[in-house]
Amino acid sequence: MAIRSTEESAFRISSASVRPEKHADLLEDIRLLWLDLRGLTHDHVKLATLEARRAGNSLASMVAAGVVMAVLLIGVWIGLMTAAVLALIQSNTVGPIEAVLLMAGANLVGALVLFWFIRRKSRYLLFPETVHSLRSKGES
Template sequence: MSATGPLDDLNALRRELRGLVHDQLQLAGLELRLAAHSLMTMIAAAVCIGALLVVAWLALMGAAGLGLIGMGLEPAMVLLVLAALTLALAGLLRALIRRRSRDLGLPASLRALRPPAAGIRNGETP
């Protein structure tokens, strides 16, 4: 059994601390990459929602115009159905934005940096 001196213990502690800091920085970097990807997805989805809403508006106006001109509901009904489908697609993209927005808060980094609960710190089980 070899005895380690205080200097060896200090060096081991320094290496462990360096490894811990490296792991935390790596986690933060990965989460920042995920957050950036999520933000870009949200921006792209928002642009798509804007375009789809313009198309829906045009379809609704076209349907109203055709309805007023012809009073034969077939062409207007087709445009109304297309407008409804467009609005449904915009709703799906909105749901995508809401789901991806959870990644922007860096949840794993915050959990890793949060101090443990009092019972766990003392070796007790919660």
């Protein structure tokens, strides 16, 4: 916004055409305010766009790193299961087929427990309390 000096203001007040000059000043102030608002809005939108691009790049990098990490952890898990099967076979506790089946069963039980956990947590993805509160207000 334009800031005027006190001399300029005093001159305008003492002049004979007070009303048209005030009106022109008001329009000029509104125009300057509008330009400032447009510039500020543009800056905010540009900042949001740049941050969204950076967030997208970060998300893509995190997903790629997560996929690589998952592959590495699968390799580690397979190695641990192989070592456990070999240890069972070597201790003559069970035969080779039974040891492999035992490890497969243990993995299946672990997967079922995780499936149950995911199912229980998935109901919160739909914002149940928010939906309930919106329905209650709409029905009232």
